[in-house]
Amino acid sequence: MFPEDGVFRESGYILVPLDSYPSTDKPMSLPPLRASEHLHDVKYEIRGALARRADELEREGHDIVKLNIGNPGAFGFRMPATMRVAMVQNLPQADPYSHQKGIFQAREAVVMQQQDRGVMDVTADDVFMGNGVSEMIMLTMRALLNPGDEVLVPSPDYPLWTASVVIHGAKAVHYPCRPENGFVPDPKELRALITEKTRAIVVINPNNPTGAVYPAEVLKELARIAEEHRLVLCADEIYDEMLYDGAEYVPMATLVKHTLCLTFSGLSKIYRACGLRVGWVTFSGERAHARDYIDAVELLASLRLCSNVPGQFAVQTALGGHQSIFDLTRPGGRLYETRRAILESVATSRYLDVIAPRGSMYAFIRIKTDRVGGSNFDDRKFALQLLEQKHVLVAPGSSFNVPYKDHFRATLLPQPELMRDVLGRVESLLDELAS
Numbered sequence: 001m002f003p004e005d006g007v008f009r010e011s012g013y014i015l016v017p018l019d020s021y022p023s024t025d026k027p028m029s030l031p032p033l034r035a036s037e038h039l040h041d042v043k044y045e046i047r048g049a050l051a052r053r054a055d056e057l058e059r060e061g062h063d064i065v066k067l068n069i070g071n072p073g074a075f076g077f078r079m080p081a082t083m084r085v086a087m088v089q090n091l092p093q094a095d096p097y098s099h100q101k102g103i104f105q106a107r108e109a110v111v112m113q114q115q116d117r118g119v120m121d122v123t124a125d126d127v128f129m130g131n132g133v134s135e136m137i138m139l140t141m142r143a144l145l146n147p148g149d150e151v152l153v154p155s156p157d158y159p160l161w162t163a164s165v166v167i168h169g170a171k172a173v174h175y176p177c178r179p180e181n182g183f184v185p186d187p188k189e190l191r192a193l194i195t196e197k198t199r200a201i202v203v204i205n206p207n208n209p210t211g212a213v214y215p216a217e218v219l220k221e222l223a224r225i226a227e228e229h230r231l232v233l234c235a236d237e238i239y240d241e242m243l244y245d246g247a248e249y250v251p252m253a254t255l256v257k258h259t260l261c262l263t264f265s266g267l268s269k270i271y272r273a274c275g276l277r278v279g280w281v282t283f284s285g286e287r288a289h290a291r292d293y294i295d296a297v298e299l300l301a302s303l304r305l306c307s308n309v310p311g312q313f314a315v316q317t318a319l320g321g322h323q324s325i326f327d328l329t330r331p332g333g334r335l336y337e338t339r340r341a342i343l344e345s346v347a348t349s350r351y352l353d354v355i356a357p358r359g360s361m362y363a364f365i366r367i368k369t370d371r372v373g374g375s376n377f378d379d380r381k382f383a384l385q386l387l388e389q390k391h392v393l394v395a396p397g398s399s400f401n402v403p404y405k406d407h408f409r410a411t412l413l414p415q416p417e418l419m420r421d422v423l424g425r426v427e428s429l430l431d432e433l434a435s
Contacts, residue, residue, distance in 0.1 A: 042163045045399040050383055054393045064387070065422055067410040068395045070208070070361050072272040075413040077334075079273040082321050083314035090313035098309050100301040102129025102280070106315035110280055113319045114263075119253040119284055126283040128297065129315075131307045133238050133266045133279035137164050139304075140262060140281060143296035144232065145170040150197040152190060156183070156364070156400035156407075158208045158236065173198070174401055179366065182355055183210035187221035194225070200232035201225070203252060206239040209400050209409040210364040211357020213247040223255035232290075233261045238279070239360040241270050241325050244336060247358035253284045260293075261285040267311070269361065270325045271318045276311035334415070335361060341416040345423035351430040352423070361412045364397065369406045372433045379405040382433075390425035 046068055054064045066074065087094075101107060107127040114122050130136040137160055145151070147169030153161050155174035165172040175190040177183045190201070203222055205214045226233040235252035243249055253263050266279030283294060328335045339356075342363050346352045353366040369377035379396035386392050397407025414422065 038167050038169070041166045043399075044159055044163055046159065046395050048399075050380075050387060050393060050396075053384070054387060057387070057391065062391050064391050064393055065414065065418065066393045067414070067422065068393045070269065070411050070413065071274055072269070072361075072413055073274060075411075075415075077272040077413070079267075079271055079276075079314075080318065080321065080324055082317050083267075083271065083273065086317040087310050087313050091310060094310040094313065096309075098129075098306045098312065100298060100304075100306055101125075101127065102307060103309065103312045106278075106312040107280075109316040109319045110265075110282055114251075114253065114282060114284070117251045117254060119251065119263075119282075122253075122282055122284050126287070127280055128301055129278065129280050129307050129312055130266075130301075131277040131279070132268060132274075133236070133264045133281075134160055135277075135304075135307070136264055136279050136281040137161065137234075137236075138167075139300045140234070140297055141165060141170075142168055143293060143300055144199060148197060149199045150195060151199055152193055152201045152231075153401070154185060154202060154204055154207070156209050156397070156402045157202070158204060159400060161202050161204070161236070162401050170199075171197075172401075177207070177210065177212065179355065183207060183212035183364070184214055184218055185222070187218060187225060190222065191225050194229055194231075198229065198231060200234055202234045202236065204236040205252070206237075206242060206247075206249060206359025208236075208239065208360050209362050209395070209397075210355070211360045211362055212355075213243065213249060213359040216248070216250045219250050219252060220255055223252065226256060226261075227258040230259055233259060233285070235261060235263045237263055237265050238269050240265060241323060242329060242335070242361060243359045244329055244339060245356075245358065249359065253282070256285045259286050260290045267314060267318055270323075271314075273311070273314065273318075276314060277308050278311040278315060280315075335412050337416045338412045338414060338419050339363070341419040342410070342412070342423065345420055345427075349423070349427055351427065351434070357412070362409050363412065364400075364407055364409050367406050367408070367430070372430050377406060379408060382429075383408060385433075386426065386429055390429055392422050392425055 058064055106129055107124040110127045111122055111124055141164040145168040149170040150173050151165045152175050153172045154177050162172040173193050175193055177185045233256050240249050253261050261284045263282045267273040267276055327333050343356055346354045351368050351371055354363055357363050379398050383394055383396045395409040398405050
């Protein structure tokens, strides 16, 4: 027997029939809940609509080759076993919060690495550990920027850099790294973009997404420009030791002496430990004038209490042990051979071109659009077609804040055989578009 009000009251509980709950199909009486205006111009398409569609296709039973993100563990790479042992052995010490800057052992290991590279003016007090480089980028930009400020960011860039600027009401001014110049910036073009509102210059070297490694003379000129205008130099060097065919990485901190330099690095890429979320930023160069800013960074670090503690115990072992990345980037190594597969496949393609990546784990591949639609070619539409028809997920080139729409980024992480197969699928789709 149902009670008249439809509600059962037994044993102190009130049981409400399901049909008495409001239906989600009915119009809501509440006004729309809008996102913050700070996010209106923030984009991160690497994990955007295309990635969500890839997830839907996987749920439908399709195998998707995901080349949109540099995620080594998803392709069978493992962090060095010694790092795992270091974390396990130190787990009893990982229960409490650490210092807001991170555990001393990890920060001191970063100092030792910097000194080995010729950066002698840093101590553990100049190093902040974070939940990946991504957190440290956001944190350092939040401490630096006011609405209306400007930051010089490379084009193409890793889009988190542009996002980290605009989310705080500042403006990302993109300096071109042109394909015809091997994606290396022209310091004269960068200098011409500096205004009284410019606060910082971002340099990504080795570069994501292009794989470019900047010559020492270019880096020296960028350092001189930053010093001349008293700008903060932000050096994203997360791919510092991921180099091919004799390319030379020059740490920006060895060149910047008379202004503040921020060097960003971490365990995600060189050490294939993305899931640990361990990154850091090191302050070097002139610091006396930047005390207020550095204190603000520490304030923000304190507000989030500390970064992941267990992962920090892997830093000392990672930086001090055998650098297994060299086994992967020399001939015969996994990354090198996949890079070779890309270069050889592109060389035989009717539609593709690429500037050989000299560093990082990406290739920024150009489509010869005059053969597949001309000026009407759209990289986002192409990426969606590639996903839907060939089950390959790539990042459209325009996702990296460039004015052209004829590139896509692919990682070097798959096995060489799979990469050749993928580029065969790309060629097949372009054949269909050309016809």
